[in-house]
Amino acid sequence: MRKFKQVFTAGIISLAVIFSGGAVQADHSGDREVAVVEKGDTLYALAKKYHTSIARISELNHLEGTTIYPGQRLILSEDEEAYHKIMAGSFSKKENAANRVNFLLKKDIPAAMSTVVFNGKTHYRVQAGAFKNQKNAEKQLKAVKKAGIKDAYILAEEPLHLFGLALGDAYDDIESRLGEPKMTETSLNIKSLYYQSDGAGVKVTMNMKDGTIGSLAVYPEYLSERMFPAMPFTKSQVIKEYGQANKSEAITCYESAICEELTYQLDNHELKVRIDRDGSTVQFMELTNLIYR
Incomplete structure (x- = not known):
């Protein structure tokens, strides 16, 4: 999932304004805030109104410049509730990952193996649960470390989505x-x-x-x-x-x-x-x- 960086901006920023007059309509459905651009809106005005930065809006919406258009739907924030996954190892050999899974299962700790590809190479990751509640994730992490996996850690990942829409959302x-x-x-x-x-x-x-x-x-x-x-x-x-x-x-x-x-x-x-x-x-x-x- 995307790793987010806090962006600080300062100084005077030159904006390309398409029209004059008008206001943005914000849609608060779901976890991501979406703005429907209206006549006269600018990135500067949106950033100021919603307490964010021009750089942040540009990053979320793949904008290369500061020009925006009426009818455009811009994501303003990305605060979806994340899953806290307990990562208990990553291996280049599938056999080693399978052994780690079996080790945890024998300790009555639920575990499963998944694959991820980096630079064309497949890695086998061992996951020991996923929790929306961070405290529950921390409790599970302690159990995994107590079992002997000292380098286990929590990985926060957003639910899979398309434009902020996830399975189970209302039509x-x-x-x-x-x-x-x-x-x-x-x-x-x-x-x-x-x-x-x-x-x-x-x-x-x-x-x-x-x-x-x-x-x-x-x-x-x-x-x-x-x-x-x-x-x-x-x-x-x-x-x-x-x-x-x-x-x-x-x-x-x-x-x-x-x-x-x-x-x-x-x-x-x-x-x-x-x-x-x-x-x-x-x-x-x-x-x-x-x-x-």
């Missing part, structure tokens, strides 16, 4: 964050949302029991990069947002071309990102629950 949160689509098609419990006329930019499968988001797929080519600058449209933006993938593999696409598929996993949730044959463009991103596959 209304989609329109609150992305805006009202031009058209919606419904087939059984699957909704296709069209933000442009040429294709569905978002597809969501609803949970039949409570109507919440069961799975979520985003197709960036059918969304406006100008209107949704915080949405990852390139591989580099994906890695900046989510970090290195747990798994990366080459797959066949366009009948004979080779594309790349990145897989992120956290607990029972999985995010798959398909990278086009050009090695950069994001074809789609899909967030699913492994339990219901």
Whole structure:
């Protein structure tokens, strides 16, 4: 997951202002605060109003300059509740990680193995639980260290999400964050949302029991990069947002071309990102629950 740095800015900053007059409309749905830019808004005004910095807003929304546009949806903050994972070892050999897992299980400490790829090399990580409550995580960490794993530590990671939308969120949160689509098609419990006329930019499968988001797929080519600058449209933006993938593999696409598929996993949730044959463009991103596959 992305590592955040506190950014301090000082001095007078020159801004490019597109229009004059107007105000921002803030949407407080979910954990991330989203602003819908209106006529006359500037990054300076947004940063001042919401007690943040121009640099921070630019970082969250992949902005290269200070120009913003009416209708643009900007993420202002990123305060999603994190999972506190107990990391009990990282190994280059799968056998060593498996031995660590078995060791912890014999101590009645729940443990599991996951993989992560760094610089093309696969590493096997051992996790001994994940907690939303930090105190519970600290209690588990003490138990792991008492069992003999002295270098265990807590790793805080955000839940997997797409533009701040996570599995289990209400359907209304989609329109609150992305805006009202031009058209919606419904087939059984699957909704296709069209933000442009040429294709569905978002597809969501609803949970039949409570109507919440069961799975979520985003197709960036059918969304406006100008209107949704915080949405990852390139591989580099994906890695900046989510970090290195747990798994990366080459797959066949366009009948004979080779594309790349990145897989992120956290607990029972999985995010798959398909990278086009050009090695950069994001074809789609899909967030699913492994339990219901």
